[in-house]
Amino acid sequence: MLNVAEIRKDFPILGRQVHGQPLVYLDNAATSQTPQQVIDVIVDYYSRYNANIHRGVHSLSQEATDAYEKARITIQKHFNIQHSHEVIMTSGTTHGINMVASGFTSFLNPGDEIWVSAMEHHSNIVPWQMLCERTGAELRVIPMNTTGELVLQPFYEELSERTQLVFCNHISNALGTINPIEEIIEAAHEVGAAVLIDGAQAAPHIKADLQALDVDFYTISAHKICGPTGVGALYGKTEWLEKLPPYQGGGEMIAEVSFEKTTYAGLPHKFEAGTPNICGGIAFGAALDYLNAIGMDRIAAYETELLQYATSELLKINGLRIYGEGTNKTSVISFNLEGIHPYDVGTLLDQMGIAVRTGHHCAQPIMDFYQIPGTVRASFAFYNTLSEVDRLVEGVKKAAQMLS
Structure with a gap:
């Protein structure tokens, strides 16, 4: 108790x-509230070791880098993710969804199908509509009933080799419904489709085991789980993250740059252009530590x-x-x-x-x-x-x- x-x-x-x-x-x-333990971590960062990460040899930069990468490991362990490089730090769930939607632009063709559920947040509808406009793919909708549950039979019956992507929230932000994502993931994989689960509302209540779910992508926001705003994470299977092109160009996501050609860094840095929300990432890890200490x-x-x-x-x-x-x-x-x-x-x-x-x-x-x-x-x-x-x-x- x-x-x-x-x-x-x-x-x-x-x-x-x-x-x-x-x-x-x-x-x-x-937005959830923030405990003093996480607030203290934020104050400590700006008071003692505020510095840019990954590129500095001086002590403050190394301390900040160690703390930031430790937070990535905390996220990995919390969600039972196989590799730390499968954790992409983002500004939040919306950022992660748009990253995937942008990456799939070159993979879809006219006649392909994308499925979303009828109870999605706008951030899991609009990016896919934009993707369909770019590619000529068709957006399909898993219907819902008056009790606020998904009606899956039409989805199961109409899944086909044309289905390339399936998107669903783990928990509806408007209704509180916990969706049967295990069944949805399994059915989508049977026709070779990739699956992204919006975990923003689930993360405060459910400790999702992403290896057991066998999901391809899963998105979360720190501010839903006692962390700061402006930071989150995208989980992606290694094989998908290696196939997707970078979402943004800039510093950190490169291996070598010349005016003739640029080669990209490996995972996860390929998707983490620019200076990240360093303090937010560190506090994200602290928030998960706080929740796990309670259970x-x-x-x-x-x-x-x-x-x-x-x-x-x-x-x-x-x-x-x-x-x-x-x-x-x-x-x-x-x-x-x-x-x-x-x-x-x-x-x-x-x-x-x-x-x-x-x-x-x-x-x-x-x-x-x-x-x-x-x-x-x-x-x-x-x-x-x-x-x-x-x-x-x-x-x-x-x-x-x-x-x-």
């Missing part, structure tokens, strides 16, 4: 007030308790509907009050010190499917409490009374 009271002491921001009320932070699916299984079990309690209590409110009622989901609840715009509910909750997300959550096709303008989304983390759930429920009840 987690000692949540002690864990909360690690997060300075949780002690502040908003509009004169103690903060209840329930927007973790957008990802313990975190998942507690967050399931929060989800079950919040779902039960919210459904007692007249006129409240939850979107995303699949049997396999994580601690995200999207809901609306009948006849009330989600923005108005979110605004009133903010006045009570309760931070939730409102809108389409960069998943507009999901909202179009339900024929709604958006939802109120409460997303829970391991540092949230049952009493905070109670404050959310009371806040929603008050908003319903004021706005009805």
